[in-house]
Amino acid sequence: MKMIGTEKMRVEDCEWFKDFVRMADDGYRMGWHERNGGNLSYRIKDREAKEVSDSFNASVWKPVGAQVPELAGEYFLITGTGKYFRNICIRPSDTLGIIEINPEGDSYRTVWGYVNGAEPTSELPTHLLNHQVKKRVSGGTYRVVYHAHPENIIALTFILPLSDEVFTRELWGMMTECPIVFPAGIGVVPWMVPGGSEIGLKTCELMEKYDAAVWAHHGMFATGVDFDLTFGLMHTIEKSAAILLKQMSTGRERLSAIDQDQFKELAERFRVTLDDRFIDQGLTERI
Numbered sequence: 001m002k003m004i005g006t007e008k009m010r011v012e013d014c015e016w017f018k019d020f021v022r023m024a025d026d027g028y029r030m031g032w033h034e035r036n037g038g039n040l041s042y043r044i045k046d047r048e049a050k051e052v053s054d055s056f057n058a059s060v061w062k063p064v065g066a067q068v069p070e071l072a073g074e075y076f077l078i079t080g081t082g083k084y085f086r087n088i089c090i091r092p093s094d095t096l097g098i099i100e101i102n103p104e105g106d107s108y109r110t111v112w113g114y115v116n117g118a119e120p121t122s123e124l125p126t127h128l129l130n131h132q133v134k135k136r137v138s139g140g141t142y143r144v145v146y147h148a149h150p151e152n153i154i155a156l157t158f159i160l161p162l163s164d165e166v167f168t169r170e171l172w173g174m175m176t177e178c179p180i181v182f183p184a185g186i187g188v189v190p191w192m193v194p195g196g197s198e199i200g201l202k203t204c205e206l207m208e209k210y211d212a213a214v215w216a217h218h219g220m221f222a223t224g225v226d227f228d229l230t231f232g233l234m235h236t237i238e239k240s241a242a243i244l245l246k247q248m249s250t251g252r253e254r255l256s257a258i259d260q261d262q263f264k265e266l267a268e269r270f271r272v273t274l275d276d277r278f279i280d281q282g283l284t285e286r287i
């Protein structure tokens with residue numbers, strides 16, 4: 001990994017590391033990470049990994065629990081299992097680690113962090129499967145996968161039908177900027193046991209077309225090019241869910257809403273393509 005002429009840095013001093021820690025702390029302050037809830041991963045750029053490679057100390061290879069050949073040789077900064085988001089900013093090398101994926105794409109080894117013996121998040125298969133899909137469909141630009149437990153989106157999974165169409169249509173309809181922030185819509189995964197490859201495979205199937213997927217009665221996954229966009233996506237969807245719940249809690253009928261023609265105007269003005277599946281029918285026909 002050593003490169004003559006490449007300046008060596010401490011992991012903790014790198015901008016991408018500081019941005020990761022700040023995003024984790026922001027998520028905690030939003031109330032999305034009770035106890036050890038949620039996890040975050042970043043696909044480190046080659047140049048960034050080279051700058052810190054002097055700090056790497058490789059441990060033994062362990063199975064990922066999924067096949068990720070398109071991530072062979074990649075390095076990820078990723079939260080540890082059982083770690084609390086509220087501690088990331090004060091104990092980063094305890095709560096976070098950097099892992100390397102083997103050439104076959106079926107195993108990983110820790111090269112930095114987890115100083116008190118932790119392992120990567122139990123959602124490692126879902127994170128890596130999502131990274132694999134997003135790397136492919138984005139031409140390599142997507143680098144962040146984020147899982148959180150925001151309360152309003154979770155609450156909606158008890159009262160809305162668990163379909164991509166209903167969730168997208170409803171959340172788009174709550175705030176004018178929503179269809180611009182997530183024009184492809186969002187996916188919904190029915191309740192499944194977390195922490196394995198089965199839920200990871202179901203989620204990454206949705207990530208082929210969406211940037212976010214709701215896990216019924218559990219939380220949400222968001223993906224993006226960088227920390228700002230990924231955090232912003234989670235924030236926007238959760239805020240929209242909060243408005244929907246507030247509006248429903250009044251028990252009053254809607255007197256107005258964004259209609260189909262207005263969605264089309266929005267799409268034209270902001271040059272986004274909105275799938276007709278999500279705008280052709282109003283809420284009342286769908287539920």
Ligand code: 13P
Pocket residue numbers: 036037038039079080081082083120121122123147194195
């Ligand atoms: P970890 O502590 O293993 O990251 O699990 C938290 C979580 O949210 C599982 O879905």
Ligand code: ZN
Pocket residue numbers: 037038147148149194218219
């Ligand atoms: Zn979770």
